[in-house]
Amino acid sequence: MIKYILILFISVSVYAKNDWGKTGHRTIGEIASKHISKKVSKEIKKLLKGESLAYVSIYADEIRSNPKYDSFAPWHYVNFEGDKKYRDEDINPEGDIIQGIKTCILAIRDKKTSEKDKSFYLRMLVHFVGDLHMPLHAGNKHDKGGNDVKVKWFGDKSNLHRVWDSDMIDHYQMSYTELAKNIDIISKDKIAEFNQGTLVDWAHESRALAVKVYKDAEKEEYLGYKYMYHNFPIVKNQLEKGGVRLALVLNEVFKEDSTWVASFLENK
Numbered sequence: 001m002i003k004y005i006l007i008l009f010i011s012v013s014v015y016a017k018n019d020w021g022k023t024g025h026r027t028i029g030e031i032a033s034k035h036i037s038k039k040v041s042k043e044i045k046k047l048l049k050g051e052s053l054a055y056v057s058i059y060a061d062e063i064r065s066n067p068k069y070d071s072f073a074p075w076h077y078v079n080f081e082g083d084k085k086y087r088d089e090d091i092n093p094e095g096d097i098i099q100g101i102k103t104c105i106l107a108i109r110d111k112k113t114s115e116k117d118k119s120f121y122l123r124m125l126v127h128f129v130g131d132l133h134m135p136l137h138a139g140n141k142h143d144k145g146g147n148d149v150k151v152k153w154f155g156d157k158s159n160l161h162r163v164w165d166s167d168m169i170d171h172y173q174m175s176y177t178e179l180a181k182n183i184d185i186i187s188k189d190k191i192a193e194f195n196q197g198t199l200v201d202w203a204h205e206s207r208a209l210a211v212k213v214y215k216d217a218e219k220e221e222y223l224g225y226k227y228m229y230h231n232f233p234i235v236k237n238q239l240e241k242g243g244v245r246l247a248l249v250l251n252e253v254f255k256e257d258s259t260w261v262a263s264f265l266e267n268k
């Protein structure tokens, strides 16, 4: 009996290391679906057999319970040390979110990839572009992206990673459709600004936010209304940015003659 309790405890703590919660991922998928072209929307509908981007956005988390997919686990994040840049770090031979996104994009664009595999990599891509915009998915190596930084969330046990993945979003108590509707009020200029940069630039942007998140967390361990007030606007901006950028990625990935894809994937 004790053995089973122990196993249960260990599995719960392993799976506690999660991502943007369901609402965050779905919000990004929903926003993206409003920014993709009609042509891409049709292609995606065919590949996903009618399922929406919001619906498939958590697929990469769901399959984590199946050991068959263990090799994809490191694709949800990229860890850094201090203020190092991606190219200064040893590339994780087991993969990371940057290599993961790249693999998904190349697989979808490869004419030899089967429809079934294209559908798989599309689901994974939708998820990982979302994860890339959660600041602590470009976190520190030694604390597992803030998973080891204990905090109190309105008095309850939590950790810094979870606060950013889901505690703040859940506290806001809004559905993903309502969130998407209210966050996604954006000018053409802002979209153009979001859509600049390479994949590695986007990771560095999250890294810079993560550095600030860590610094602020040193000041207080009890996080509540004040933390929400100062940080939820950042969460909302990241969800919007993630959605708009996911649409850009999808619009280009399904464009046969895209020149954008190659420059986006350059490791600069």
Ligand code: ADE
Binding pocket: 017, 018, 076, 077, 078, 079, 136, 137, 138, 139, 140, 143, 144, 145, 146, 147
């Ligand atoms: N596990 C180890 N590092 C992680 C990170 N940065 N984000 C999520 N899970 C992790």
Ligand code: ZN
Binding pocket: 017, 018, 019, 020, 134, 137, 161, 165
């Ligand atoms: Zn996470």
Ligand code: ZN
Binding pocket: 018, 019, 020, 060, 061, 076, 127, 131
């Ligand atoms: Zn993830």
